[in-house]
Amino acid sequence: xxxxxxxxxxxxxxxxxxxxxxxxxxxxxxxxxxxxxxxxxxxxxxxxxxxxxxxxxxxxxxxxxxxxxxxxxxxxxxxxxxxxxxxxxxxxxxxxxxxxxxxxxxxxxxxxxxxxxxxxxxxxxxxxxxxxxxxxxxxxxxxxxxxxxxxxxxxxxxxxxxxxxxxxxxxxxxxxxxxxxxxxxxxxxxxxxxxxxxxxxxxxxxxxxxxxxxxxxxxxxxxxxxxxxxxxxxxxxxxxxxxxxxxxxxxxxxxxxxxxxxxxxxxxxxxxxxxxxxx
Amino acid sequence: xxxxxxxxxxxxxxxxxxxxxxxxxxxxxxxxxxxxxxxxxxxxxxxxxxxxxxxxxxxxxxxxxxxxxxxxxxxxxxxxxxxxxxxxxxxxxxxxxxxxxxxxxxxxxxxxxxxxxxxxxxxxxxxxxxxxxxxxxxxxxxxxxxxxxxxxxxxxxxxxxxxxxxxxxxxxxxxxxxxxxxxxxxxxxxxxxxxxxxxxxxxxxxxxxxxxxxxxxxxxxxxxxxxxxxxxxxxxxxxxxxxxx
Amino acid sequence: xxxxxxxxxxxxxxxxxxxxxxxxxxxxxxxxxxxxxxxxxxxxxxxxxxxxxxxxxxxxxxxxxxxxxxxxxxxxxxxxxxxxxxxxxxxxxxxxxxxxxxxxxxxxxxxxxxxxxxxxxxxxxxxxxxxxxxxxxxxxxxxxxxxxxxxxxxxxxxxxxxxxxxxxxxxxxxxxxxxxxxxxxxxxxxxxxxxxxxxxxxxxxxxxxxxxxxxxxxxxxxxxxxxxxxxxxxxxxxxxxxxxxxxxxxxxxxxxxxxxxxxxxxxxxxxxxxxxxxxx
Numbered sequence: 108x109x110x111x112x113x114x115x116x117x118x119x120x121x122x123x124x125x126x127x128x129x130x131x132x133x134x135x136x137x138x139x140x141x142x143x144x145x146x147x148x149x150x151x152x153x154x155x156x157x158x159x160x161x162x163x164x165x166x167x168x169x170x171x172x173x174x175x176x177x178x179x180x181x182x183x184x185x186x187x188x189x190x191x192x193x194x195x196x197x198x199x200x201x202x203x204x205x206x207x208x209x210x211x212x213x214x215x216x217x218x219x220x221x222x223x224x225x226x227x228x229x230x231x232x233x234x235x236x237x238x239x240x241x242x243x244x245x246x247x248x249x250x251x252x253x254x255x256x257x258x259x260x261x262x263x264x265x266x267x268x269x270x271x272x273x274x275x276x277x278x279x280x281x282x283x284x285x286x287x288x289x290x291x292x293x294x295x296x297x298x299x300x301x302x303x304x305x306x307x308x309x310x311x312x313x314x315x316x317x318x319x320x321x322x323x324x325x326x327x328x329x330x331x332x333x334x335x336x337x338x339x340x341x342x343x344x345x346x347x348x349x350x351x352x353x354x355x356x357x358x359x360x361x362x363x364x365x366x367x368x369x370x371x372x373x374x375x376x377x378x379x380x381x382x383x384x385x386x
Numbered sequence: 387x388x389x390x391x392x393x394x395x396x397x398x399x400x401x402x403x404x405x406x407x408x409x410x411x412x413x414x415x416x417x418x419x420x421x422x423x424x425x426x427x428x429x430x431x432x433x434x435x436x437x438x439x440x441x442x443x444x445x446x447x448x449x450x451x452x453x454x455x456x457x458x459x460x461x462x463x464x465x466x467x468x469x470x471x472x473x474x475x476x477x478x479x480x481x482x483x484x485x486x487x488x489x490x491x492x493x494x495x496x497x498x499x500x501x502x503x504x505x506x507x508x509x510x511x512x513x514x515x516x517x518x519x520x521x522x523x524x525x526x527x528x529x530x531x532x533x534x535x536x537x538x539x540x541x542x543x544x545x546x547x548x549x550x551x552x553x554x555x556x557x558x559x560x561x562x563x564x565x566x567x568x569x570x571x572x573x574x575x576x577x578x579x580x581x582x583x584x585x586x587x588x589x590x591x592x593x594x595x596x597x598x599x600x601x602x603x604x605x606x607x608x609x610x611x612x613x614x615x616x617x618x619x620x621x622x623x624x625x626x627x628x629x630x631x
Numbered sequence: 632x633x634x635x636x637x638x639x640x641x642x643x644x645x646x647x648x649x650x651x652x653x654x655x656x657x658x659x660x661x662x663x664x665x666x667x668x669x670x671x672x673x674x675x676x677x678x679x680x681x682x683x684x685x686x687x688x689x690x691x692x693x694x695x696x697x698x699x700x701x702x703x704x705x706x707x708x709x710x711x712x713x714x715x716x717x718x719x720x721x722x723x724x725x726x727x728x729x730x731x732x733x734x735x736x737x738x739x740x741x742x743x744x745x746x747x748x749x750x751x752x753x754x755x756x757x758x759x760x761x762x763x764x765x766x767x768x769x770x771x772x773x774x775x776x777x778x779x780x781x782x783x784x785x786x787x788x789x790x791x792x793x794x795x796x797x798x799x800x801x802x803x804x805x806x807x808x809x810x811x812x813x814x815x816x817x818x819x820x821x822x823x824x825x826x827x828x829x830x831x832x833x834x835x836x837x838x839x840x841x842x843x844x845x846x847x848x849x850x851x852x853x854x855x856x857x858x859x860x861x862x863x864x865x866x867x868x869x870x871x872x873x874x875x876x877x878x879x880x881x882x883x884x885x886x887x888x889x890x891x892x893x894x895x896x897x898x899x900x901x902x903x904x905x906x907x908x909x910x911x
Binding site: 394399401410412416417420437440444447483486487492494495499501505573574588603606607611 | 758
Binding site: 254 | 646647648649650652653
């Protein structure tokens with residue numbers, strides 16, 4: 108479905124950040140991308156999404172649902188790019204939800220590209236769409252919180268909402284950029300358990316930091332090292348292979364994830380702006 | 387450093403100490419003229435007081451809408467650089483221009499009446515609110531906007547569904563505060579020709595009807611205090627509710 | 632750490648469906664709009680004037696161009712009027728600040744000699760702030776005659792209200808610890824204020840003074856229009872005799888003056904903060 112070929116990204120000084128990265132994702136796959144930090148894992152996703160401009164290479168998305176249409180992801184602009192993005196459900200490391208909206212409204216944002224811009228401005232979504240969004244929330248077990256302000260949720264809950272948004276979007280592929288990097292182990296496990304069944308319907312490509320997670324849940328692992336694909340195959344990697352991928356960072360990666368508290372996200376009561384200065 | 391500055395400014399302000407006591411005595415004498423206030427004119431003050439409030443009430447939403455436009459145009463994460471620079475420069479000019487000057491110009495062009503008053507107040511709001519809005523919008527986490535545009539939303543959809551909800555509480559609180567400021571300003575502008583209680587007051591003063599003027603002052607105080615209370619109450623409601631239907 | 636179970640239990644049915652939300656919003660917007668229209672009708676506010684009378688605005692703009700910038704060298708007295716405006720706001724801020732500084736101690740819970748005195752002073756500040764400063768100016772005109780002196784006093788009085796509240800709040804927020812330790816060595820009330828409270832509130836006093844100067848500069852121009860002298864008065868004169876190129880030139884000077892003074896006061900404030908930090 109997703110076909111990336113020879114994706115290359117250079118710095119202005121000619122250094123290669125991505126060196127001919129090729130990647131093929133087909134139906135039913137849950138692909139985990141591994142690699143040391145700075146290897147170019149997230150950059151690959153950003154290029155596919157068009158958030159960062161790639162220098163050369165191709166990325167194509169074939170959709171079976173809409174009459175087998177395929178999208179050229181790297182060259183599209185404007186309306187065409189929005190059409191591409193609409194077919195990719197993205198999950199971010201930092202959740203990146205609109206914190207002051209209700210949970211349900213945040214999920215419904217996933218459909219923005221499908222409704223007329225004028226309607227989204229003047230009326231918003233219909234009750235039927237809301238019911239469907241609630242269904243998506245139910246899938247991630249967040250339907251109880253539909254009416255809460257998103258900023259008051261915990262990190263794990265926010266990531267569930269972000270997944271619900273991606274589900275509601277009905278994409279042709281899910282792209283997850285370090286979806287569990289900001290979460291504690293139990294929440295991480297929860298998120299992985301949500302993503303794995305999703306992959307059976309719609310392929311998931313995720314960037315991960317934990318080889319033990321990818322070994323347990325992914326159907327395939329792609330490893331990137333210094334901008335190059337160095338491994339593509341079975342998710343169960345041997346210690347030597349990991350050593351090869353991560354180099355010095357290996358010990359950090361294999362250590363059980365630190366149980367540091369989640370970043371403070373609930374900042375629902377941001378202070379009043381300093382009004383006095385503008386009397 | 388401070389002393390020569392004070393001396394120069396005192397000279398420029400024509401500060402004089404001879405006869406200061408005499409003048410002060412005269413001032414106190416004058417204040418006596420203001421009492422007792424002319425309670426019988428209270429009824430006549432109701433209309434002008436309403437006009438003052440309405441001037442502010444019409445000008446504030448207009449000014450808020452105008453400022454919203456300027457705020458969006460002046461935010462780095464929404465507008466292209468040339469637009470941002472232009473918008474910020476205009477906001478800066480507006481901030482430097484007291485409302486009364488805008489009003490004088492409008493009165494010179496359009497004559498006295500509520501229209502120049504409302505427009506002057508609305509334009510006056512842009513200097514303060516435009517800057518606040520633009521700053522608030524620039525504070526939004528760019529990743530949030532990125533994530534919304536990643537579902538394929540247009541720029542305007544991002545504004546409607548991500549930018550506006552994020553800045554709404556600050557936006558409302560500042561707008562309410564601006565309403566309070568506009569009430570004060572509309573009294574001030576009234577004296578120059580926008581009508582309302584300010585006009586009533588300066589008329590009474592120039593006709594030497596001090597008791598009546600005192601009544602106007604009392605009504606003004608009532609308006610200003612009332613606006614302060616209402617605005618404090620509304621702001622508290624907006625800020626702690628967080629939930630804006 | 633997982634808060635999934637701890638969150639308040641909301642039944643899924645509790646959410647407000649979009650259509651209801653939309654209806655509620657429309658009712659709010661509609662009633663606000665209706666009120667505004669009614670208000671506009673009462674005021675005889677004619678928004679279409681912007682279009683029907685637009686040519687008047689264009690005409691005025693045409694008359695103002697080109698700005699008579701030559702005023703600057705043909706009329707040296709202009710510098711004096713600009714100086715007057717700055718001097719008014721400077722002296723007004725200083726005087727008002729000084730008075731407010733003293734009064735603030737009577738208005739703060741932790742330093743006021745008596746509760747009633749505190750309430751009284753606070754009320755005074757409140758009245759001061761609420762009274763439009765041109766009203767004060769009109770009274771002062773009668774006592775001191777037209778001119779910058781009266782305007783300066785009006786600004787000073789206005790600053791007392793603004794400063795007084797800010798200073799008093801700063802004093803009330805001062806940390807009681809140092810006060811108690813100073814008092815425990817047998818200091819008098821005045822000594823406590825001198826050695827424990829003033830050092831604590833000084834930064835906020837300085838910052839607020841600069842802020843008040845900026846506010847007062849704008850107010851000084853406005854008061855000038857009412858007869859307080861300075862560049863505002865000059866502007867109003869030029870308006871009265873319909874010398875629009877002069878008006879535009881004066882407006883430009885005002886813009887330059889205000890933005891310039893903002894920069895200057897910003898610069899001085901930063902220098903002050905730096906020098907106070909280097910002293911520590």
